[in-house]
Amino acid sequence: MIRTLLALDGALIRGALALVLAAEHDIRVVAEVDRGDDLDRALWTRLPDVAVVDADLIAGDTVAGAGPCPLLVLADPRRPRGLYDLLCARRAVGVLGNDVPPQRVVDGVRRLAKGEPLVDADLVVAALGSTGPLTGRETDVLDLAATGSPVNEIARRLSLSPGTVRNHLGRIKRKTGARTRIEAVRVAQNAGWI
Structure with a gap:
């Protein structure tokens, strides 16, 4: 069995x-x-x-x-x-x-x-073929952000502090060339990174 x-x-x-x-x-x-x-x-x-x-x-x-x-x-x-x-x-x-x-x-x-x-x-x-500029943790953060989860929820689910999540989101926006979290999600989804 x-x-x-x-x-x-x-x-x-x-x-x-x-x-x-x-x-x-x-x-x-x-x-x-x-x-x-x-x-x-x-x-x-x-x-x-x-x-x-x-x-x-x-x-x-x-x-x-x-x-x-x-x-x-x-x-x-x-x-x-x-x-x-x-x-x-x-x-x-x-x-x-x-x-x-x-x-x-x-x-x-x-x-x-x-x-x-x-x-x-x-x-x-x-x-x-799915390499991109985001680290694994940044991808995890962006995945949850894509579902509309607020910073505190992302922090709880990934066992991070809210400040660390905000830092990740800032780096993600710079790496994707986005001005907002929503724009970063769209760029990453179109590129196949999330």
């Missing part, structure tokens, strides 16, 4: 994938989380054989380099940033687009449980 943890944002998608995996005779979902800060604790308390993780939940997080099991990372093919660092940081990682058919995820869980590699070649090519 392959003990599987699901760490996906969005109850509908997470629930649907849990049903698909539970229908398999050799896979059991042992935990579900929807926040990155719950992921590390769940990995160490539930001790799954494989974790299926939304790339956005681990961006800039310490779980990218740690954890007791292989990660099957589901990433947006249009936003491959951070995948290169993730692939370099972990030996036990598989990467698929978040738009793949459910059966590919099922097969991916089985392959990672056996210790076999699993990488979507198109995502790797996109990740290698």
